[in-house]
């Protein structure tokens with residue numbers, strides 16, 4: 001099954017997710033509240049009304065870790081389906097090493113630089129280990145993950161994508 005045939009006609013809600021790279025490191029944030037609390041992740045969230053994806057990605061990045069970037073590159077799209085929710089999450093993943101500002105802890109996230117060899121997958125969403133290799137190699141990807149609960153993936157598909 002292709003991802004577009006799985007997700008095509010289902011209702012979706014948009015989210016952003018941005019990763020900041022520096023040399024052989026990535027900036028992750030420990031989520032301090034809400035959905036995904038206690039997990040390390042990139043920075044992002046829901047779109048505000050009338051906001052574009054890129055505007056939301058920039059705003060959430062600055063709100064959550066204090067950094068700004070006009071150079072977020074779209075790397076992937078992830079679809080998450082939870083068994084008890086008819087609305088899929090559609091998460092647009094961005095990455096850059098071109099940023100300004102100082103890293104700052106926020107109410108939502110505690111940021112920390114990680115060496116790329118020490119990315120803490122056991123304390124991240126369980127799907128991340130499947131698509132991080134694409135992100136690291138700068139290969140664009142689309143992913144679909146069906147979750148039974150927040151720790152259990154029951155089905156998934158990943159496709160390398162030429163254009164997003």
Ligand SMILES: Nc1nc2c([nH]c(=O)n2[C@H]2C[C@H](O)[C@@H](COP(=O)(O)OP(=O)(O)OP(=O)(O)O)O2)c(=O)[nH]1
Pocket residue numbers: 015016017018034035036041042043044045046047060080089091125126127128
């Ligand atoms: N790496 C990864 N990120 C995920 C997964 N699922 C998921 O929602 N995310 C990301 C997408 C968003 O960046 C973030 C969820 O958004 P959020 O609930 O924090 O949104 P928000 O900042 O607008 O929240 P709030 O202010 O209303 O509390 O988590 C996943 O499985 N893996």
